[in-house]
Amino acid sequence: MKNIRVAALGALIGAVVIYGIVTYFTRDRGSDTKVELRPNDLQLVARGKNIYDANCAACHGAELQGQANWRERGADGLLPAPPQDETGHTWHHPDALLFALTKYGPAMMAGRGYKSAMPGFKDVLSDEDIIASLSYIKSRWPEEIVARHDQINKSAAW
Structure with a gap:
């Protein structure tokens, strides 16, 4: 019973820390940009493909x-670039965290000397x-992964 309480407390603390990080890096800083992915907006997706091809595909792959x-x-002690398709872990994270990781980079988000080959793109x-x-x-x-990701976003909306 004690182990269950310790695990629950650890999970709660972890959730609070993640919430704090996401809130800090995605709070309004004079921008009216809402962090919400729009995979059904065909014009935005076409633009996104060009941006991905120019800035992300070299590491994360054209496919x-x-x-x-x-x-x-x-x-070198660094993790290689993970897949961005359904076989990777990207879809496990809510929109706001994906946005913050891309904008500021994993090293800035993780802190404490974490090393990552992925830069932040805030200046690009x-x-x-x-x-x-x-x-x-x-x-x-795939549709089922999109549905699961949408549920993660609902759960992350505090």
């Missing part, structure tokens, strides 16, 4: 397949460009 052995750190892409590229990625997921 969103990611790099080989993406779960294992390389000799506009907020709408980031939403477009992520909308393109989501548009490529």
Whole structure:
């Protein structure tokens, strides 16, 4: 029983920390951009494909397949780029977190000296460009994964 309480407390603390990080990095900073992916907006998705191809495909793959052995750190200590399709973990995260990871980079989000080959794109892409590229990625997921991701977004709405 004690282990269950400790695990529950750990889960609660983890959720609060994640919420704090997402809130900090996605709070309104003079921008009226709402962080909501729109995979059914064909014009936005077409724009997102161009942005993805120019800025993301070199690492994450033209077919969103990611790099080989993406779960294992390389000799440089860095994780290879994960797939952005349904075989990866991207869809496990709510829109706001995906946006923040793309805008600020995993190292900034994780803090404490975390190393990542992925840069933040805040000085390269506009907020709408980031939403477009992520909308393109989501548009490529199978229907059941999109539904699960939508549920994750509902659960993350505090």
